Amino acid sequence: MKFSVQFFLLILLLSTTKLVEAQEIKTYNFNELEPLFHYQNDTTYVINFWAMWCKPCVEELPYFEAIRKDYADKKIKVILVSLDFGKNLEERLNKFRKLRKVNAEIVVLDDPDADTWIRKVDEKWDGAIPATIIYKNDKKEVFTRQVSYKELAESIDKMNHQSN
Amino acid sequence: MKRIISLGLFILATIGLNAQSYQIGDKAADFKLKNVDGKYVSLSDYKDAKGFIVIFTCNHCPFSVAYEDRIIKLDRKYKTKGFPVIAINPNDPELFESDSFENMIKRSNKKGFTFPYLIDETQDVYRKYGATKTPHVFILSTKNGKHTVEYIGAIDNNYKGADQATKHYIKDAVDALLQNKKPMVTTTKAIGCSIKSK
Numbered sequence: 001m002k003f004s005v006q007f008f009l010l011i012l013l014l015s016t017t018k019l020v021e022a023q024e025i026k027t028y029n030f031n032e033l034e035p036l037f038h039y040q041n042d043t044t045y046v047i048n049f050w051a052m053w054c055k056p057c058v059e060e061l062p063y064f065e066a067i068r069k070d071y072a073d074k075k076i077k078v079i080l081v082s083l084d085f086g087k088n089l090e091e092r093l094n095k096f097r098k099l100r101k102v103n104a105e106i107v108v109l110d111d112p113d114a115d116t117w118i119r120k121v122d123e124k125w126d127g128a129i130p131a132t133i134i135y136k137n138d139k140k141e142v143f144t145r146q147v148s149y150k151e152l153a154e155s156i157d158k159m160n161h162q163s164n
Numbered sequence: 165m166k167r168i169i170s171l172g173l174f175i176l177a178t179i180g181l182n183a184q185s186y187q188i189g190d191k192a193a194d195f196k197l198k199n200v201d202g203k204y205v206s207l208s209d210y211k212d213a214k215g216f217i218v219i220f221t222c223n224h225c226p227f228s229v230a231y232e233d234r235i236i237k238l239d240r241k242y243k244t245k246g247f248p249v250i251a252i253n254p255n256d257p258e259l260f261e262s263d264s265f266e267n268m269i270k271r272s273n274k275k276g277f278t279f280p281y282l283i284d285e286t287q288d289v290y291r292k293y294g295a296t297k298t299p300h301v302f303i304l305s306t307k308n309g310k311h312t313v314e315y316i317g318a319i320d321n322n323y324k325g326a327d328q329a330t331k332h333y334i335k336d337a338v339d340a341l342l343q344n345k346k347p348m349v350t351t352t353k354a355i356g357c358s359i360k361s362k
Contacts (some may be wrong), residue, residue: 003252017271051226053225053226054357054358054359055259055260056360081182083355085226085323085324086226091354111321112321112322112324112328113321113322113329113330114318114321114323114353114354114355115317115318115321115353115354116321118268118353118354118355119353125353126296126297126298126353127297127353127354127355127356128296128355128356128358128359129297129356129358130358144296145358146358155216
């Protein structure tokens, strides 16, 4: 009996640990994040630059969630790069994530020397958010504005189609 | 004939592309926009100006807010030297209530803006300049009533704080222009809030 209680507690502990882990939001500078933009594999990466206070960004977040679900059987990775700053950021992001039901991976990019890193993301981008990069190996599409679900889906389909 | 038409179209398309946004060396158009004090402001009102620090900025954007104190400092420093700051809010207030003219007046009073804070009601000026976000800086040099674009981009290289910035783009560009030199750095990029239009 005692054993099973301990076992139960252990399971409980493991599951809560996993829950916390899944919500951990890491902060990077651009050098640390840069590999994300250059992976060479069979996954399509959908990378969105956003912030909680950015209205058009928040408006388009549901499309990224929908993409994640609708393409769950395809090799797709959605990453939301938050450019938020200020106090208690991780806590605020987690609250926001729960409220808005955002399950995609969120990372924080904390690198104020933007003139250096914006160019490395894409020459066409001048730093206005929202902005979205979709790439698979060397194929890449960049939206330097708000996107629709249709645009995201078409862009992803095109990339997968081209490689077949 | 066909060739002439397509050449014509090509030229029109090229003009169209160039009209999208100012490049370094372009002549910038004057404007007449309403200031928070209710009066209209044009570049031509400044008879003695050697140039202008035109900054597209607004109330709602945290990057703009982070730079407010630095913009006031720049205006204080360079207005007397002939390079005043002209701030323009390019956002459609219907899409962002906090960027309404009323709220611009409030913000200007609260922060004690030392420079005009103009509303781009028709949103024609930001389009003509090719501003895409706030804050977005255009430094102009003025000679014989003509305004030349000398610098486009960011204020400095650290939105978090003036003391953390290691490159001061506006300061460097205006200091160069004051010595009749061209700025070393003419374009930079920065994160900003996209301009809201219908």
